[in-house]
Amino acid sequence: MVPDQDVLSISSLWSQLTQCAAQEKALHLADLFEADEQRFERFNIDACGLLADFSKQRMSDEARDLLVALAEERQLRHWLDALFDGAEVNCTEGRAAKHWCLREEAGHAPQVHEQLDAMERMVERILKGHWRGVLGDAITDVVNVGVGGSDLGPLMAAFALQCSLPPEGQARPRIHFASSMDGSQVSQVLQELNPRTTLFLVSSKSFTTVDTLHNAKTARQWLARGLGLDYASESLLRCHFIGISANPRRMAEWGIMPANQLQFWDWVGGRYSLWSAIGLPIALTVGMDGFREMLGGAHAMDLHCRSMPWQKNLPVMLALVDVWNINFLKIPARAVLPYDGRLKHLPAYLEQLEMESNGKSVSRAGEPLDYDTCPVIWGEVGPNAQHAFFQLLHQGTQPIACEFLMTARRYTEDMHSDAAVELEGQHALANANCLAQSRLLALGERALDPKVALPAYKRYRGNQPSTTLVLDELSPGTLGALLAMYEHKVFVQAVIWGINPFDQWGVEMGKLIATDMLAVLTDPDNAEGLDASSQALARHIARKQKSRD
Numbered sequence: 001m002v003p004d005q006d007v008l009s010i011s012s013l014w015s016q017l018t019q020c021a022a023q024e025k026a027l028h029l030a031d032l033f034e035a036d037e038q039r040f041e042r043f044n045i046d047a048c049g050l051l052a053d054f055s056k057q058r059m060s061d062e063a064r065d066l067l068v069a070l071a072e073e074r075q076l077r078h079w080l081d082a083l084f085d086g087a088e089v090n091c092t093e094g095r096a097a098k099h100w101c102l103r104e105e106a107g108h109a110p111q112v113h114e115q116l117d118a119m120e121r122m123v124e125r126i127l128k129g130h131w132r133g134v135l136g137d138a139i140t141d142v143v144n145v146g147v148g149g150s151d152l153g154p155l156m157a158a159f160a161l162q163c164s165l166p167p168e169g170q171a172r173p174r175i176h177f178a179s180s181m182d183g184s185q186v187s188q189v190l191q192e193l194n195p196r197t198t199l200f201l202v203s204s205k206s207f208t209t210v211d212t213l214h215n216a217k218t219a220r221q222w223l224a225r226g227l228g229l230d231y232a233s234e235s236l237l238r239c240h241f242i243g244i245s246a247n248p249r250r251m252a253e254w255g256i257m258p259a260n261q262l263q264f265w266d267w268v269g270g271r272y273s274l275w276s277a278i279g280l281p282i283a284l285t286v287g288m289d290g291f292r293e294m295l296g297g298a299h300a301m302d303l304h305c306r307s308m309p310w311q312k313n314l315p316v317m318l319a320l321v322d323v324w325n326i327n328f329l330k331i332p333a334r335a336v337l338p339y340d341g342r343l344k345h346l347p348a349y350l351e352q353l354e355m356e357s358n359g360k361s362v363s364r365a366g367e368p369l370d371y372d373t374c375p376v377i378w379g380e381v382g383p384n385a386q387h388a389f390f391q392l393l394h395q396g397t398q399p400i401a402c403e404f405l406m407t408a409r410r411y412t413e414d415m416h417s418d419a420a421v422e423l424e425g426q427h428a429l430a431n432a433n434c435l436a437q438s439r440l441l442a443l444g445e446r447a448l449d450p451k452v453a454l455p456a457y458k459r460y461r462g463n464q465p466s467t468t469l470v471l472d473e474l475s476p477g478t479l480g481a482l483l484a485m486y487e488h489k490v491f492v493q494a495v496i497w498g499i500n501p502f503d504q505w506g507v508e509m510g511k512l513i514a515t516d517m518l519a520v521l522t523d524p525d526n527a528e529g530l531d532a533s534s535q536a537l538a539r540h541i542a543r544k545q546k547s548r549d
């Protein structure tokens with residue numbers, strides 16, 4: 001059963017938290033550390049190969065206790081039970097949200113494991129060179145055609161794990177991604193590839209997303225031309241296309257052979273789908289054993305989240321820290337800063353996971369909210385961001401929360417390579433920079449020694465809060481745990497705020513009106529009735545196109 005929820009801002013705990021924040025506003029992180037040498041001991045959690053340090057958050061023990069009480073008041077235990085019991089937590093679409101079920105063991109999820117086994121058979125055929133193009137060549141390149149959740153998760157994880165060695169006796173194909181609807185990516189990817197040795201994965205939960213269908217059509221035409229076959233050729237479809245979707249009927253209508261279809265289900269949200277066959281590019285990167293290891297890491301985090309008390313619970317504390325920053329310290333943005341370049345695509349993945357899930361302004365009951373929900377999230381590889389937007393973090397006018405990610409161990413497999421010593425040194429350099437930045441952001445110029453008087457333009461006020469996440473190492477297992485942690489964190493926040501994190505109606509309207517706009521661009525006379533700006537822009541574009549003709 002899905003529990004009921006009252007309006008949040010009239011809770012007495014909410015008022016206590018507001019008062020607590022008002023009192024603590026004057027506190028500086030440097031004072032908190034000076035006053036308490038044990039602060040780190042009380043504000044860190046170490047679980048599932050991840051250490052989270054919350055001690056550089058501007059949070060007292062009192063604030064933390066109140067937040068934990070708020071989680072209780074918001075019936076977090078019941079909500080987690082509802083999620084893991086498969087109740088209809090997605091109320092606007094009348095669906096469960098069972099992405100966690102994708103990482104359950106075989107006995108608990110037979111349907112899931114049937115698809116994993118089908119996926120494994122395909123992965124083996126491709127990696128062993130048994131999957132052949134229509135002219136008999138082994139596959140050297142795989143292109144994932146998808147967008148949103150059907151692109152960002154597989155892209156991020158496949159990139160993060162590409163340093164792991166391919167399974168013995170298997171050759172990993174190069175993996176490419178094409179998502180953008182304007183065709184710029186697909187055209188560039190196709191320029192480099194040979195149609196005889198290229199396999200396309202058409203990944204789309206709905207199999208109706210125009211971006212993906214247009215890119216897939218372009219790919220199919222390119223193949224047909226390059227191989228001298230008909231667009232409708234069965235052998236072209238059999239040898240060069242795999243479809244991954246929750247809509248087998250649409251896949252079949254498009255031309256994907258039943259044997260080339262991998263399926264998942266309505267109860268997996270697009271942005272939560274990398275654990276399903278949507279993760280095929282990840283499995284092609286790390287092999288199926290590696291993919292199962294990633295599922296195992298995520299499953300360990302599911303168990304952690306279900307069983308640990310809130311204060312020792314990684315996703316729950318991460319969520320409560322964010323609630324504190326957003327609703328009580330009024331910090332409007334969070335920067336995600338990985339100091340390991342393999343996590344380069346994590347910020348974009350989290351932008352979708354968090355902002356599409358919790359960028360909401362009405363409660364589950366349809367009431368407008370009078371408090372903030374998801375902050376603006378953006379990010380970049382930390383060392384590069386230092387040379388770009390860190391100036392604003394250090395000396396800008398706004399408070400920003402930061403999330404630093406780093407790996408304790410790296411380059412261990414490369415120890416025999418000539419560059420091993422240099423690479424180890426570079427890893428240490430990146431980690432040193434990560435620790436230095438979080439220290440300077442927290443303490444400001446009080447981190448400097450000796451303490452000297454600085455002119456105004458050189459001053460660092462500090463007191464910018466941050467969380468540091470340290471992965472033991474970046475492996476399929478720790479990556480799985482990290483991503484499941486973020487998924488549950490998003491759910492916990494949604495429970496606190498009383499919103500549905502599993503729909504995305506704000507995106508739907510944009511898709512609808514884009515169809516009307518296409519008619520306007522085809523013939524600007526259809527612009528009648530539109531706002532003046534849209535009409536003028538459509539006419540301007542038409543004029544420019546005519547002048548080119």
Ligand SMILES: O=P(O)(O)OC[C@H]1O[C@H](O)[C@H](O)[C@@H](O)[C@@H]1O
Nearest residue numbers: 148149150204205206209270507
């Ligand atoms: O996987 P698809 O059905 O093609 O959907 C791709 C994407 O479409 C929309 O933009 C949704 O907002 C996303 O949540 C989704 O991931």
